[in-house]
Amino acid sequence: MTTFLQFHLLTVYGPSNPNRDDQGRPKQAMVGGAPRLRLSSQSVKRALRESAFFALDLAGHQGVRTKRLCGELTDRLVASGADVAAARGAAEKVAGIFGKLEAPDKKAPEKVVATTLAFISPDEWRLAEDLAARILAGEDLPKDKDLKSLVLRKADGAVDIAMFGRMLADDADFNREAAVQVGHAITTHRAQAEEDWYSAVDDLNKAEDTGAGHLGEHAFGSGVYYQYVCVNVDLLVKNLGGDAELAAKGLEALARALAIATPTGKQNSHAHHPRAAYIRAERGRQAPRDLTGAFFAPVTDQPWATRSVAALEEMAAMMDRAYGPAWDDEAVLDVVRGLGSLDEIAAFAAASAPTA
Template sequence: MSRFIQLHYLTVYPPSNPNRDDLGRPKSAMFGGAPRLRISSQAIKRAARISEVMQQALEGHLGARTQRIGDLIRETLLAEGADEMQATDLAKQLADVFGKPDAEAEKKGHIRIRQLAFVSPEERALALEMARKALMGEKLPDTKELKKLVLRRADGAADVAMFGRMLADDPDYNREAAVQVSHALTTHRALVEDDFYTAVDDLKTAAEDAGAGFVGDAGYGSGVYYLYACVDTDLLVENLAGDRDLAARAVEALAEALAVSTPSGKRNSFAHQTRAGFVLAESGCQQPRSLAGAFFRPVEGDLLAGSVAALREMCDQMDRIYGACAEGRYTMDVVRGDGTLAGLREFVRGVLADG
């Protein structure tokens, strides 16, 4: 069985700002001594998680990253006929399983925890089951015992299995991510540009001044981005409690989602509805490696074609020096018309099926 699946994407983004920094401008980085535009791995993973592809393919097997598990439990109990005091008390006890209570939120009538907890469907169902039993007169155990009854080290939450989670107060229930995702970087030199824009007041009369009702500026950038992801299939199956079919579905959905989904920042302003122009998928047991070094020297000229050529050359050189990293490869090249999205999905799913 091939333990690792490695995915390499080259995606063209038009002028856009999908992932902003603290000043509202596109994120950036220095690489190879040249300025690049960047999209964070966190933004990429969230875009994949909430994409229609993953939502449909993994329905019922996706967790929720939330501080509001207590509110959810209370609202469910109230809808099922519990009185306000009972529902609130039980929700507080069960929310404590997932994190420390947020005192400020409680002053406003909410039952929330201070941290964002990645809660699987099974854990959510178990918490509600414990609450319902308590409503029927069964005494809840203390928080330590409740955690043992509710929290899971492995279950059917595909996104938790892929991207991992950290519960600071309960490290025994952390899950190591089976999928590593890089920050996406432009393969070439790229700078943030400034857009000076105006808005017109529709009700301003001709007799008034001709000036705009509002003026502002916004940053944007464009380019070809390289993204790398690596899947440890053994760990993924382990995180999914041995469910190999679900692991195969998860990898298949991930490979497609990374090709077709984008972070949503400023999407209405720039319409960056883009798709990967080139994808290289690899399977094998050797130690994984990124091919980001292909772009240490910024690509020039035809940026997409040049990026594809640089990626292919780096892959060949790595194989020549270190030995073949992959036992199997699949390429999807939009410009050449090679490969298909369906073929990519079939390739990555087959890696799990072969095990």
């Protein structure tokens, strides 16, 4: 049976706009007929990947998402002494393994990029460089699918690819199913974006014109957000080629990042650096379940954070009574009640990985 690790977090954001829509306003959602502010799962996953916990604790085990593999390979080959045209030809052949390339821009024919982003692991990047060098050296190499197998991997040490998956449109054999599911975070109460205007003064024009040198407007919001994350631990280990020790490091980094990392939209304007006020981590072999239903009826009473914790725990208890517990072990951090610590949550998450 599969082991699942689930996280339920409540985080308080002051006035901020961490995740913007196409008009620059905070993203929103209707839940239970009430307007809420929302953080998209994509923005949360990006924040996790960019966090210090991933960058430092998982150094050497993170993938790169890019359209620019061809240009990067070309530059590295040229830096090693290769002819520019020959280097570009070899790089294009290798980059084509990860997806189709765009037609060269007539104004900048040297800039060759892919039509879609490719999520490339460190192992695959090294193999791509090696293959490009072999092509440049004129080696007799296999074609098409056999050539792809020299670079693409179904499992390796890229923790973020193992967690969040990838899709290669041109070769589904090397897709990786995400081991970590991240829900959209929503406010537990009614919340809507507010509009604000701002001005800037021309420092060299104080005497002649006392008005503003620039006027603008932007939107922001605030609230208590519920975030749900579910980890298929067995799939994570499989995606990492069976490396349970690396999976444990990844789970620890994930737990720490979930508590602190945040999308950074308009951060310089609002200085939002929240930390989770409540974390409930659950581990077990039962089918997972989220607790969004706790907030379909918006929290209305103050203090919202405390009431949100109560609503979440009440929903968990009701679901467990009806279906049986969805976990075998749990760990809780509650800032208000003084329960638990992030170190305990991180250790609990790491212990979810199988031991030898």
